[in-house]
Amino acid sequence: MKRPNILFIMADQMAAPVLPIHDAASPIKMPHLARLAEEAVVFDAAYCNSPLCAPSRFVLVSGQLPSKIGAYDNAADLAADVPTYAHYLRRLGYRTALSGKMHFCGPDQLHGYEERLTSDIYPADYGWAVNWDAPDVRLSWYHNMSSVLQAGPCVRSNQLDFDEEVVFKAQQYLFDHVRSGSDQPFCLTVSMTHPHDPYTIPEEFWNLYRDEEIPLPSLVIDQAEQDPHSQRILKVIDLWDKPLPEQKIKDARRAYFGACSYIDANIGKLLKTLKDCNLADDTIIVFSGDHGDMLGERGLWYKMHWFEMSARVPLLVHAPSRFAARRVSQCVSTLDLLPTLVELVGGAVDADLALDGRSLVPHLEGRQGHDEVLGEYMAEGSNSPLMMIRRGDWKFIYSEQDPLMLFNLREDPQERDNLAESSAHSAVLADFLNQAQARWDMPAIHQATLSSQRRRRLVAEALTHGKLKSWDHQPMVDASQQYMRNHIDLDDLERRARYPQV
Template sequence: MKRPNILFIMADQMAAPILPLHDAASPIKLPNLMRLASEGVVFDSAYCNSPLCAPSRFTLVSGQLPSKIGAYDNAADFPGDVPTYAHYLRRLGYRTALSGKMHFCGPDQLHGYEERLTSDIYPADYGWAVNWDEPEQRLSWYHNMSSVLQAGPSVRTNQLDFDEEVVFKAQQYLYDHVRMSGDQPFCLTVSMTHPHDPYTIPEEFWNLYEGVDIPLPSQTIDQAEQDPHSQRLLKVIDLWDKPLPEHKIKDARRAYYGACSYIDSNIGKLLKTLKDCNLAEDTIIVFSGDHGDMLGERGLWYKMHWFEMAARVPLLVHAPKRFAAHRVSQSVSTMDLLPTLVELAGGTLEANLPLDGRSLLAHLDGSGGHDEVIGEYMAEGTTSPLMMIRRGAYKFIYSEQDPLLLFDLSQDPQERENLAASPDHQALLGSLIDEAKARWDIPAIHQATLDSQRRRRFVADALTHGKLKSWDHQPLVDASQQYMRNHIDLDDLERRARYPQV
């Protein structure tokens, strides 16, 4: 029996709570995603395992927690001996390809993918390493508020250049596959960079929200009342003592909505290509994000915290011939995707290899499944690990430096009431503290993070001296095999290039 094709589509920094997938009142227009959702399995409580690009993605592709694989920040080295879903699927006979972003840092830029169709939008070196030795220093590459202050429509951006190439190359891959490798299953990962800031998008998508009431953040919290990590983040993003104009907040949110619609438009292109190539019936579609965006909620922007807007991601699986359409309420995470993809492909997991993720197959077929997310964050804004446990109605944020945070999301979805001091919740709090202490050796993780930062800063500085040898992925194109060439019979070339063949 032929294994199913897998098309795994990723968006960057797409906040699940405000999408129409999860909020019926959302003004965001996502017709293609909503159609997939109506026919697929939608996870209403899906999370990243680290609310930052590289750590989240390393965890997603490997199924292992950040502290296990050294995924500390956006310049962390991702070791080449860490198994990924691409390694697993290659062993099952799949063609594995990545078009777009995965933010791999270090000299291995493939990590199991046979092909990368584009370069990455972000650097592969150690230049963005965090520095806990100087926690008050605001590094030059940190986010600032220019994305909000300059929000609005634009004709072209760096990110549009990237995503246009990502989708074009992905479509071309599907055309080439059906013309040349139709009998072999593929796993194609298409990873776009929108709706990640900067908050700007062409007028076509900006104008989708003309006359639409763009809501301001539903809650703002004075900086003096914020938890210590949020206060540090306000300084990281250069927002401390710098209130934003209300109209620019609305512009940023409107552009973000437009960028979500742009992602949906690109999904529509991919779906049409599947249909045109007669691949739609045999292809499982998975859609996810890497983390969310605070978008001004609580006075915060971007990600880097465990609040819902930053940590919750969209996640759906579209395989209507295999799973009936339904919604899953249990909390799961993108770390669970590796075992899920392997089982969807008909493979088995290696018992002697480390794995923290758990298969979502029971959720997909409606037979149960786990209800737990474990998260770790050791990057910008921290000076000590900031951990998270999400189970049942509760979210627990654990630090051995900052005050504990405990929220009952069933009663307090906006996370306004910290229950850590509530007399009625001391037994629960105590059990969660005991679990956290048993799960994490915080001093050891702290030291490992610090050691990694120091090594990477040293190496990054050393590599600025002398001749530069880039680690950035260089997609190779053999022009001798493209289009019309004299060593290829013209009639044969035209016959093979046409689909469907006559």
């Protein structure tokens, strides 16, 4: 029996709580995603396992928590011997390809993908390493508020250049696959960089929204009342003692909404290509993200914290011939995708290899699945590991240096009331604390993070001297095999290039 194809579509920094597939009152227009969700299994409590681009993605591809694989920050490299879903699927006979962003750092830029159709939008070196040895120094490459202060429509941007290439190359991959006549299944990952800041988008998408329908943040907390990690983030993003104009907040959110609609338009292109190539019926579609965006909620922007807007991601699996459409309320995470993809295609993970993720197939089949997410954060804004446990109604945020945080998300979805100081919830808090202390060796993780930062800072500084050898992925195209060439019979070329063939 032929194994199904997989099309895995990723968005960057897309906050699940504001999306129309999760919030019926959302003003964001995403009709293609909505139609996909109507036939899919949609996870309403899906999370990333580290609210920052590279750590989250390394966890997603490997099914292991950040501290297990050294995924500390946006300049950490993923060791070449860490198995990814691409390795597993490739071993099962799949063509594995990546079009777009995965934020790999270091000399291995493939990690099991047979092909990378584009370069990455972000650098592959160690230049963005965090420095816990100087926690009060604001590094030059940190986020700042220019993305908000310069928010508005544009004609072109760096990120538009990237995503246009990502989608074009992905469509071309699908056309080439069907024209080849190959029976080999594919797993194509299409990873776009929108709606990640900067908050700017062409007028076509900006004008989908009117200024008066853009809601301002529903919860704003004075900086003096913020928890210590939020206060550090405000300083990291250069927002401390710098209130933002209300109109710029609206402009940023309007551009973000437009960027979500732009992602939706690209989803539509990919779905149409699947249909046009007669691939739709035997292709499993997965849609997810790497983390969210605070978008001004609680007075915060970007990500880097465990609050819902930052940590919750969209996640759906579309395979209507196999799984009835349903909503899943249990807490799951992108950590679970590797074992899920392997099981979906009839494979099995290696029982002798480390794996933290758990398959989502029981959830897809309507059976009892797990209801727990673990998270680890050791990047910008932190000065020690900041861990999270999400289970049932509860979210517990654990640090050895910051006050504990406990929220009941069923009763308090906006996380207004930290119950860690509530005597009525002392037993719940004690249980979570005992679990966290048993699970994590915080001093060891702290020291491993520091050691990694120090090594990478030295290496990064050394490699600025002498001849530069870039680690950035260079997608190679053999132009001698493209279009019309005299060593290829013209009639044969035209016949093979046309789909459907005549």
